[in-house]
Amino acid sequence: MSQPPLALFGTSADPPTAGHRALLAGLAEHYGQVATWASDNPLKQHGAPLALRAQLLGALVHDLADPRVELVQSLSSPRALDTLERAEARWPQRPLVFVVGGDLAEQVPRWHRAADLLRRCRLAVVPRQGYPFDPQCLEPLRQLGGSPELLALPVPASASSAIREQPSPELVPPVLWAELVKHNLYGLGPASAPPSR
Template structure:
């Protein structure tokens, strides 16, 4: 049976923290691959604006291009409306029968788990991997596999804010992503 890690998010932009977490979880759990799954409309976030889907995919492809065990999964972009993890996991399991899925979330999302759509059914369908994040706890009543990764306090929100204020995202995002941000004048 194949073991696949899933990292969901807006990836607006994808940053080195995403890649570090994915690689550490892959190594710790001997996962065959990690799939980066950009979402269409995250139900838990109130975003003022989201970079268009094509540019987010372009940045994500650029970010993972040198990692053969990383892959882009666009299943959530194929559907309209909010992206609920339960619906996505059911679809993935239908498409990939001989696969065990591990859903990678940060500690901020661990705290939010009780509010997830159909969470009691979801924990029966997928293994949750909790990764520590500064300022958050990994305490929950739901089954979570905890994986230690270096604490790298970076977020897409912080990167967008830095660029908007005229600062650089260099050393926070892969070089190829930095190039796209600059060429397309994103977040200014």
């Protein structure tokens, strides 16, 4: 009997948002099991150290309280192929689905040995609400031998970059506020915290 697929979702988590929470919940519903981790994206500047971003993502996963979603920080690598090799070693019999946001789909062909990655796993692309998505960006992935699938999940329009530029309580999961304020991240100090409910 074949095993169900496992969704792999790495994110900068800089910081994790309400969108990350909704995406993890949606992936769990769709695939049945999700492994997530915080990573350094070589194409981005990060606002907090990796260890702290992993801690924030872990708090979000814990708050989600869904046994189908697991933080597996040991998968983290700036190179997606390294992550995939670690996942293959950990789950040798599982079909693996590498999940990226619609905003990253056009970057994938420029990733290290992208053709190898696309040959060894499925790629799922999740468009983000509020961000234009051109399905034509999937064509270069197909030319590299991939079969990208579009996944329409209800992910609210929330971007880590927007929080870094202008922190907004409705975009930040409540479980993260205390840590963000404690570490004075993204310009958030005690005066920024939303009122207690």
